[in-house]
Amino acid sequence: MIVVTGATGILNGATVEHLLKRVPAETIGVSARDTMRAQHFADRGVRVRTGSYDDPITLRRSFDGAEQVLLVSSSDHTADVLAQHRNAIEAAVAAGAQRILYTSLHGADFEGTYPALGMHAATEAMLAESGVAWTSLRNGFFGDLNMLLGPWQDTGVISMPADGPIPWVDRADAGEAAAAVLAADRRFDGPVSIAPSETVSLADFAVAASELTGRTIERVVVDDEQWVGDQVTSGVPESVARFTLSMFQATRTGYFADGGALLTELLGRQPRSAAEQLADTLIEPPT
Structure with missing residues (x-):
């Protein structure tokens, strides 16, 4: 059996959808904090059980019978994320899983300037020490493009700190991979590496946005401290703004410049481009 955590989210929800096309439903399990949100999988024959990274007992039971367990990285920024990941790894080992997979981040490393890289590297180290075969799916960056690019549809400007190559991937593609x-x-x-071979910059997004809308969308570089100050003024906690800034600072060093061919191989096609993903966010879709 393959047991997947985080299947009520976009990334691992896509994984379960694609697993259903590849293996029988009865060989798939879902571990979810809220099983009602996974009812649509249960209705199709998937085993759904309650499991939380904060509750090792229920988590262990939700992994029963699993040969492989796919762990989604915790998105609870108020929690001790590494403790949650340790709970999940230990529960998978106790359940007898033969392989543990984990959704990591492209470039995971203790030396990276982006704090998330160290967290993922620490989790990978736990996996390596678990005594079980493991796979770390180092996904490219994904998420809300409107958050990455700001209110460009209203202002005609992508006004952000200096950046560099970003391995931007469609979450649905990462889930399918x-x-x-x-x-x-x-x-x-x-x-x-589950990152596209081609990276993009915010200047590339501005070009794509201009082509999609028929407007001239400018890329304006904002001083780091000015950007943080503007974010705080708009209501964003300073710690959150500085965390995001560290991502821009990491990209501008070329840290994420190297993609790979594996994503295309796993999909059997080219991954969706950044421009295609940007088109999905338009208030008025291109004609």
Whole structure:
């Protein structure tokens, strides 16, 4: 059995959807904090059980019978994330899982200037010490493009700190790639890159936005401290603004410049481009 956590979210929800196309439903399990949100999977024959990274007992039960467990990285910024990840890894080991997979981040490393990289690297170290075969799916960046680019549709300007190459991936593509790894006869050991071979910059997004809208969308570079100050003035906590700034600072060093070919191989097609993803966010879709 393959048990997937975080399946009520976009990333691992897409993974379960694609697993259902590859393996029988009765060989798939979902571990969810709120099982009602996973009812649509249960209705299709998927085993759904309650499991929380904060509750090792229910988590262990939700992993029962699993040969593979896919752990989504915690998104609870108020929690001790590494403790949650340790709970999940230990529960998977106790349940007898033969392989543990984890949704990591492209470039995960203790030396990276972006704090999230260290958190993912620490989780990978736990996996390596678990005594169980493991795979770290180092996804490219994904998320809300409106948050990344700001209110450009209203202002005509992408006004952000200086940036560099970003391996931006469609979450649905990353989820599909994870399903391909889980269902494959081939073994994927240790860290594997699920990042597109082509990176983009905010200037590239401005060009794509101009082409999609028929307007001239400018890319304006804002001083780091001015940007943080503007964010705080708009109501964003300073700690959150500085965390985001660290991501821009990491990209501008070229830290994320190297993508890979594995994502395309797993999908059997080219991943959706940044421009295609940007088109999905338009208030008025292109004609």
